[in-house]
Amino acid sequence: ARPTLTPGVAPWRGALLAGASVLVLDQLTKWWVVENLGSGRTIDLFWTLRLRTVFNTGAAFSQGQGLGPIFAVLILVVVALLVRLGAKADDPIARICVGGIVGGAFGNLADRAFRSGDGFFGGGVVDFVDFQWWPVFNVADSVIVVGGLLIVLRGMRIDATR
Numbered sequence: 001a002r003p004t005l006t007p008g009v010a011p012w013r014g015a016l017l018a019g020a021s022v023l024v025l026d027q028l029t030k031w032w033v034v035e036n037l038g039s040g041r042t043i044d045l046f047w048t049l050r051l052r053t054v055f056n057t058g059a060a061f062s063q064g065q066g067l068g069p070i071f072a073v074l075i076l077v078v079v080a081l082l083v084r085l086g087a088k089a090d091d092p093i094a095r096i097c098v099g100g101i102v103g104g105a106f107g108n109l110a111d112r113a114f115r116s117g118d119g120f121f122g123g124g125v126v127d128f129v130d131f132q133w134w135p136v137f138n139v140a141d142s143v144i145v146v147g148g149l150l151i152v153l154r155g156m157r158i159d160a161t162r
Contacts, residue, residue: 015099022103055124
């Protein structure tokens with residue numbers, strides 16, 4: 001007999017898979033960057049795109065440097081609200097987006113918690129995708145932004161059809 005998920009978990013399979021995938025991919029890419037680039041080496045890829053290690057102790061786009069513990073608490077609150085709102089969503093794509101956003105948030109929280117830094121959640125988030133004309137970011141940041149945009153756009157489309 002094939003194992004089945006409980007009815008409350010079944011609709012979240014895609015979200016759980018998305019979240020776990022984003023978390024693993026985010027942490028693997030950060031591990032690779034830290035191991036291979038350290039804090040001084042840069043790899044130029046094409047046009048203005050390069051890989052460069054930055055340890056961000058602030059928020060998005062390196063704002064609020066040193067406020068990692070405050071951002072960590074805010075992120076946990078936002079994640080809890082997202083999961084609560086996502087639980088009410090009938091749209092499986094929205095649930096997958098929520099899963100990806102949560103996975104990305106936990107990827108960045110893991111950096112704050114486990115990388116060396118000043119105290120509780122004081123570690124720097126590893127950012128490495130550098131276009132040189134945009135703030136440096138990582139896989140988690142990308143998924144958080146794209147997932148949030150998809151949720152907003154799907155919400156607008158759904159509202160427009162009512």
